[in-house]
Amino acid sequence: MTEPREKLELLTVRDLDAGYGDAQILWGVSLGIAQGEIVGLLGGNGAGKTTLLNIISGLNSPKTGSIHYLGEEITHVNTYNRVRSGITQIPEGRQLFPGLTVRQNLLLGSFSLADKSRVPEELDFVFDLFPILSERQKQLAGTLSGGEQQMCALGRGLMSNPKLILVDELSLGLAPVAVERIVEALKKVYREKSLSILVVEQDVHLCLELSTTAYVLETGHIVKQGPSEELAKDPQIRKSYLGI
Amino acid sequence: MILQMIINGLLVGGLYASIGVSFSLVYGIMGIINLAQGTQIILGAYLTCAMVQFFHIDPFLTLPVSGFVLFCWGYAIQRCIINMVGKGGVVLTSLLTFGLNLVLINIILLIWNADFRGVNPAYAGKNFELFGATIPYVRLAVFFVAVVATVSLHWFLGHTQTGNAIHASAQNKRAAQIVGINIRHSYALTFAISSGLAGAMGTLYVILKPVSPFSGADLLMILFLVAVLGGLGNIPGALLGGVVMGLTDSFSVLCLGMQYQKIVLFLGFILVLIFLPRGFFGRRFYG
Numbered sequence: 001m002t003e004p005r006e007k008l009e010l011l012t013v014r015d016l017d018a019g020y021g022d023a024q025i026l027w028g029v030s031l032g033i034a035q036g037e038i039v040g041l042l043g044g045n046g047a048g049k050t051t052l053l054n055i056i057s058g059l060n061s062p063k064t065g066s067i068h069y070l071g072e073e074i075t076h077v078n079t080y081n082r083v084r085s086g087i088t089q090i091p092e093g094r095q096l097f098p099g100l101t102v103r104q105n106l107l108l109g110s111f112s113l114a115d116k117s118r119v120p121e122e123l124d125f126v127f128d129l130f131p132i133l134s135e136r137q138k139q140l141a142g143t144l145s146g147g148e149q150q151m152c153a154l155g156r157g158l159m160s161n162p163k164l165i166l167v168d169e170l171s172l173g174l175a176p177v178a179v180e181r182i183v184e185a186l187k188k189v190y191r192e193k194s195l196s197i198l199v200v201e202q203d204v205h206l207c208l209e210l211s212t213t214a215y216v217l218e219t220g221h222i223v224k225q226g227p228s229e230e231l232a233k234d235p236q237i238r239k240s241y242l243g244i
Numbered sequence: 245m246i247l248q249m250i251i252n253g254l255l256v257g258g259l260y261a262s263i264g265v266s267f268s269l270v271y272g273i274m275g276i277i278n279l280a281q282g283t284q285i286i287l288g289a290y291l292t293c294a295m296v297q298f299f300h301i302d303p304f305l306t307l308p309v310s311g312f313v314l315f316c317w318g319y320a321i322q323r324c325i326i327n328m329v330g331k332g333g334v335v336l337t338s339l340l341t342f343g344l345n346l347v348l349i350n351i352i353l354l355i356w357n358a359d360f361r362g363v364n365p366a367y368a369g370k371n372f373e374l375f376g377a378t379i380p381y382v383r384l385a386v387f388f389v390a391v392v393a394t395v396s397l398h399w400f401l402g403h404t405q406t407g408n409a410i411h412a413s414a415q416n417k418r419a420a421q422i423v424g425i426n427i428r429h430s431y432a433l434t435f436a437i438s439s440g441l442a443g444a445m446g447t448l449y450v451i452l453k454p455v456s457p458f459s460g461a462d463l464l465m466i467l468f469l470v471a472v473l474g475g476l477g478n479i480p481g482a483l484l485g486g487v488v489m490g491l492t493d494s495f496s497v498l499c500l501g502m503q504y505q506k507i508v509l510f511l512g513f514i515l516v517l518i519f520l521p522r523g524f525f526g527r528r529f530y531g
Contacts, residue, residue: 059421083424095419097412104408111409112424160424 008035009068010164010196011056011087016065018048018055025051026062027220033164038190038197040211040228042204042241047217049200050092053166056198057089058082069164083112086163092172094153098142102133102152105141109159118161126155129185147178154182158189166198171206179203183210204241208232216241248377249498253491255379258387259448261486262394263463264470266441268482269397271471273414273434276326276337280345281467282460283352284439288314288446289455290352293361303363303451304385311444318439323432330431345460352457362454386448391483393444397437398479410434465506469513475523484524 009032016029025048033039043049054060056067058079066075074082097105106126110119127134130151136144141152150170157165167186171179183206190197201207208214208228216224216237224231231237267281278284288310295306321344329336371380401407413420413430420427449455449463470489474481489509496508516523 057422059418078426079421080424080426083422089422091419091422095416095422097415097419099415100408100411107405108408108412108423108425111405156423 009033010035010037010070011198012068013052013056014066014068016052016055016062016067018051018060018062018065024063025220026055029065029217029220029222031215031222031225033196033198035163035196036194037213038199038211040207040214041198041200041217042207042214042231042237043217044202044241046219048220049217050168052217053089053168053198053200056166057087059089080112083160084114086161087166088157088160088162088164089166090153090157090168090170092168094146094149096141096144096149096152096156098140100141101138102141102144103137105152105156106133106137106159109156110161112160119159122159122161126158129158129188130155146174147181150174150178150182151185154185158193162195164196164198166200168200169202170199171201171203179206186210204237245498247375249494250491251374251377251379252383253494254487255383255387255490256452256493257487257490258390258394259445259452259486260466260470260489261483262390262441262448263445263467264474264482264486264489265394265397265479266438266445267467268471268474268476268479269441270435270438271476272478273410274330274431275334276330276435277334277341278435278438279338279341279464280348280460281341281438281442282462282464283345283348283457284314284318284442284460285446285449285463286455286457286460287317287348287352288443289450289459290356290361290446290457291443292447292450293363294356296363303365303447304389307389307444307447310447311440314443314446315436315440317443319432319436321439322435323428326435327428327431349457349460356457358457360454360456361450363450365451382451386451390445390448393441394479394483397441401479406433465509469509472513473516473523478523481523 011033013029013031016026017024018026029052031039041049041052051060055062058077062075066073068074069085069087097108100108106123107119110116110122113119132148133151133155136148141149144152170182170186174182186197189195199207199210208231211228214225214228214231215222216231224234224237263285267278270276270278291310291313292303292306295301295309296303326337326340329340365382368382371378401410409420409425409430410433412423413425413427417427420430466489470482470485473485473488474483492509492512493505496505500508
């Protein structure tokens with residue numbers, strides 16, 4: 001979509017092995033995200049995409065391998081400290097707090113923000129991005145439609161003023177119109193805030209359109225990586241993911 | 245006479261409500277049935293007795309101290325012990341709190357022996373008349389403090405960032421982690437608030453009634469009833485449950501006599517379980 005602003009490494013994942021119990025999910029996965037870059041991660045069901053995201057967020061721990069963020073190793077840092085330092089996940093399936101209002105959900109997004117005086121500013125930014133959330137701010141988050149919930153989830157993630165957002169299956173289960181609105185919003189966020197994005201998507205078109213670099217994950221191995229434009233032309237990817 | 249009973253029931257109901265809320269909170273947020281809650285209240289009561297005895301101060305003034313001591317105890321016990329078996333399900337955590345209850349009882353026995361203790365402030369016998377009913381000032385004060393404590397807790401949970409974080413941890417643990425909530429701290433804080441409220445209510449309880457190290461068992465029954473009546477985990481429900489308990493309490497004494505009080509309570513409880521198993525507000529409050 002856009003040229004990378006600077007090739008300064010923000011996040012580096014090196015030789016990650018991970019799994020649950022005896023089942024190994026990731027095998028020696030390495031991946032890098034530069035500052036101001038949108039990186040795509042492609043892969044089918046069960047390839048290990050969400051596991052990788054959860055390890056970057058700190059929700060799961062790897063067996064071996066390391067994660068560096070802004071030059072420091074964070075492999076064993078707690079999730080809440082990673083959020084504080086600017087890594088935010090927009091989880092698959094929205095994962096809102098259904099019994100709290102939209103406003104409370106958004107404000108909880110700024111829970112880790114050290115400078116609380118920024119909260120109104122961030123809230124305005126989100127309401128500006130998604131005016132519907134402003135209208136519905138007193139409504140319980142569980143009563144929103146799927147698209148609105150995804151907006152709320154994205155808004156909540158942005159409230160922490162992140163440097164890196166990990167977007168997991170943004171388009172899953174949403175109407176095409178809603179996907180379009182949210183993708184537009186995501187592009188706007190990218191233009192206006194200096195942040196990097198890791199997009200995990202089953203919608204390969206969308207993923208390659210958004211990202212500048214992409215990785216292909218298959219059964220826990222990175223099988224291909226490169227500029228998204230080139231991957232979009234790759235015959236093998238066109239065959240197995242785009243059905244062309 | 246009936247008016248007197250209603251007033252007595254309401255006044256004691258305020259205290260019951262608060263006790264029920266303290267129990268309901270931990271169940272609602274963490275799914276832990278804290279069988280030590282009754283004895284935590286008694287520990288608060290003993291702390292009040294000790295402070296009144298040593299410093300000769302008004303028992304109401306000891307409330308912040310007993311609340312604070314139990315708050316710290318609750319935080320430590322949750323973070324260091326209960327947290328370890330938090331994933332083990334309700335049977336394991338219940339066994340653990342059952343054991344903690346025994347430990348607490350024996351700590352109280354070691355420090356204060358098995359005698360009944362109470363406090364008797366100078367104004368204990370003072371009262372005023374309202375439409376022919378006698379209202380002791382002490383009971384009225386206890387009622388107000390208990391209601392204020394419960395209402396402020398409810399406000400705190402609904403209107404502060406920390407309160408929202410506690411709700412959030414209950415509603416979606418994963419999402420709570422994702423927004424940067426330290427859920428171990430959040431759980432420990434919830435438990436601490438519950439224990440702190442129990443400690444404070446211990447101060448109020450001992451102003452009304454003398455306690456022994458074993459009085460926790462009676463209280464545990466009451467708080468179970470109140471919490472279930474209101475719907476487990478539901479704070480406004482527990483308030484209503486407390487008042488209903490207080491009224492049932494005083495009317496059964498009036499109509500049938502003291503010896504039948506518990507029978508009536510538990511018969512009522514069985515009926516509630518059969519006909520309103522989710523309490524007055526037949527819905528799940530969390531999740």
